[in-house]
Amino acid sequence: MPPLFNYQFDWAIITSGQYFEWIVSGVKVTLQLSVVSIALSFILGLLIAVMRMSQIRPVLWFSHAYLEFFRNTPLLVQIFFWYFGSYKILPEAVNAWMNTLNFEFAAAVIALTVYTSAFIAEDIRSGVRSIPKEQMEAARSSGFSYLKSMYYIILPQAVRLTIPPLINQFLNLTKNSSLAMTIGVAELTYQARQIESYTFKGFEAFTAATLVYLGLSLIITWLVTLYSKHVLNPIGVR
Amino acid sequence: MKRLIVLLLALVFAAGLGGTALADTLASVKAKGVMVFGVRDSIHGFGYIDEKTRELIGYDVDFCKAIAKKLGVKAEFKPLTGATRIPQLISGNVDLVAATMTKTEERAKQIDFSYTYFLTGQKFITRKGTVKTLADLQGKKIGTAKGTTSEQNAKKALPTATIQAFDEHAPAFLALQQGKVFAITTDESILANILSKAPDKDKYEIPDIRISDEPYGLGMRKGDANLVKFVNATLLEMEKKGEAKKIFDKWFGPKGQAFQMDRGTFKIVADK
Numbered sequence: 001m002p003p004l005f006n007y008q009f010d011w012a013i014i015t016s017g018q019y020f021e022w023i024v025s026g027v028k029v030t031l032q033l034s035v036v037s038i039a040l041s042f043i044l045g046l047l048i049a050v051m052r053m054s055q056i057r058p059v060l061w062f063s064h065a066y067l068e069f070f071r072n073t074p075l076l077v078q079i080f081f082w083y084f085g086s087y088k089i090l091p092e093a094v095n096a097w098m099n100t101l102n103f104e105f106a107a108a109v110i111a112l113t114v115y116t117s118a119f120i121a122e123d124i125r126s127g128v129r130s131i132p133k134e135q136m137e138a139a140r141s142s143g144f145s146y147l148k149s150m151y152y153i154i155l156p157q158a159v160r161l162t163i164p165p166l167i168n169q170f171l172n173l174t175k176n177s178s179l180a181m182t183i184g185v186a187e188l189t190y191q192a193r194q195i196e197s198y199t200f201k202g203f204e205a206f207t208a209a210t211l212v213y214l215g216l217s218l219i220i221t222w223l224v225t226l227y228s229k230h231v232l233n234p235i236g237v238r
Numbered sequence: 239m240k241r242l243i244v245l246l247l248a249l250v251f252a253a254g255l256g257g258t259a260l261a262d263t264l265a266s267v268k269a270k271g272v273m274v275f276g277v278r279d280s281i282h283g284f285g286y287i288d289e290k291t292r293e294l295i296g297y298d299v300d301f302c303k304a305i306a307k308k309l310g311v312k313a314e315f316k317p318l319t320g321a322t323r324i325p326q327l328i329s330g331n332v333d334l335v336a337a338t339m340t341k342t343e344e345r346a347k348q349i350d351f352s353y354t355y356f357l358t359g360q361k362f363i364t365r366k367g368t369v370k371t372l373a374d375l376q377g378k379k380i381g382t383a384k385g386t387t388s389e390q391n392a393k394k395a396l397p398t399a400t401i402q403a404f405d406e407h408a409p410a411f412l413a414l415q416q417g418k419v420f421a422i423t424t425d426e427s428i429l430a431n432i433l434s435k436a437p438d439k440d441k442y443e444i445p446d447i448r449i450s451d452e453p454y455g456l457g458m459r460k461g462d463a464n465l466v467k468f469v470n471a472t473l474l475e476m477e478k479k480g481e482a483k484k485i486f487d488k489w490f491g492p493k494g495q496a497f498q499m500d501r502g503t504f505k506i507v508a509d510k
Contacts, residue, residue: 084409087416099417104402183409184381184402193384194403 010201014208019195023208026191033105033177033187034216037112038170044113045120046159050150052125063121070118076179078115083107083183108180116173123165127158163228170224171217188212263333264309264464272312275302276332279317282431283489283496284338296496298336300485301355301456301476305334308472324348327457334469335457338427350462351455352469355482357504359448360391363414363429364421366443375399375447381410381419387450388424395449407432414442425452426499430490434497446502453510470508477506 013019051063070078083104087095098106131154139149159166181190192209196202267273277298278285285296294315306313316332327335327349341351362375369375377398382388384403392401402419404410410422411432422429426444433439456473458465476482483501490499 080409083418084412084416096417103418181384182405184404184413190384190403194389197384198390 009204011204013199013201014195014204019199019205022191022195023188023205023212026186026188026209027212029105029185029187030174030177030212030216033108033112033180033185034170034174034220037109037116037173037177038220040109040113041116041120041169041173042166044117045124046155048117048121049124049128050147050155052121053128054146067118067121070114071122075111075115075176076182079108079111079179079183082111104180104183104185107183108177108185112173112177112180115176116169119169119172120166123162123169124155124158126165127160127162128154130161131157160228160232163224163232167221167224170220174216174220175213262464263459263462264468267309267311267333267465270311272314273302273306273309273334274314274316274332275299275306276316276318276323276326276335276337277302278319278337281338283427283494285317285336297356297485297489298338300488301473302334302336304476304481304485305469305472308475309468323457327459330459333458334465337457338454339457340452341455345457348460349457350460350466351457352466353473353506353508354453354455354510355473355506356454356486357502358425358427358452358454360388360423360450360452361426361429361444361446361448362421362423363411363433363442363444365414366441369421369445369447372396372447372449375421378420379418381413381422382424383407383410391450392423411436423449430497430499446500473506474508482506 014023048063048066051059052067054060054063086107090098135153135157136149139153140146144152177187178189180187181193184190188209192205195205199205277294277296279287279294281296281298283296285294285298287293288295294317299315302315303313316326318326318332318335318337320337323335323337323339324345326332335349336355338356339345341354345351362369362380364375372395375396378396379400379402380392380396381402381404382392383406389401389403392399402410402413404413407422407424407428410419413419414422415436415438426448429444433442433444436442456469458469473482476485482505486501487494489496490501492498
């Protein structure tokens, strides 16, 4: 029987040797990018969400502008902005210092964090809005400040409700991290493309990358679900 | 469906016949009085469209014109892309390909090449005065474009350097301008073109360090011995009479129309 695609599959090249090492190093970078950005974007998202619900006008305006700006511009453009555009704004000494560091990685983390935090903030805000406003009133009349009421009473409940959309954001972030290759961050997709250009074995390289992304996404979903089940809501109260 | 298959088979058959019937291109071109050249139409300096006259111009085009003139026939040009260069030649749609084509062993299995009529190679753009030898680039961050042979050549020549591949050449050069990479690398003809467009080109240079050779050859159908012989003789004569250098200078010399490059010691010679 003739081969289906007239293409010789060669899985060995990605399961051992140099190309396997490239995939592994790509996975490492993708993991680092994702974990750091998930943590930072969650914290930043919380902060923006709180600002977005503040009564202080300038804070409100700032957070509103932040949300609209970063939600409504393409991530790719933002990555280029942080990597190339920041050069025009920052002082020469800062640029020189950053160029000695792994700046493309930092720029990718900043872009992914800022972009995702805007979505996370909106998810958290909708979680907060589903908490009856009497709780806030009760907290304030019991002597809690606005921030303390948020921190001790409202947010702990809101974040629990926000878990499913948060998982979505974390998954998106992990997959979006592949855009970092445009500024030369050697993450998983970058390595897959490199293997393709060296060996012309694109099918194998991208199959491997796809499986890794799928695995990573499933692990993230599983971890967040476990956390929400056993830590946030151990007795199963709804 | 059946009809379509019959039609396709007929086309393949006709193409096959066409290929064999044109075995002696030189004779048939002379008989027709027209020679069809396949050239690029978007490679600045080699084969591109003149903004004013809308005509195809460039280094490659001038070589074709010289060959047609020597043969005493009219030159007709057909634009080709990188991917269609060889198929169009083999199927007989063009008689000769002059399209910035590097001579490789893989390609030489399918077509015959003339002597090298243009020699370029992989070089670097660096900040002026920072690089004298290849050793100055070891351990540094070098930018290039993804999916090119440039990336692989650079890794081979500079094992301790970090090769940072961008999607295109333009962001790689931007990274150099901002000090994010120490140098960028690819074919000299592309580098010279990038540099010619840079507003701050005085700050950069292309040091005389070549890590690979990219000899361009004119492509002809396999076994078209008479034509190959004629073209090679013409190339040698053009070199001898200084015509080849004149064409180079017209496009890439100090006052070149396209951009500036150094011809170095390159000469069209036999068997190369």
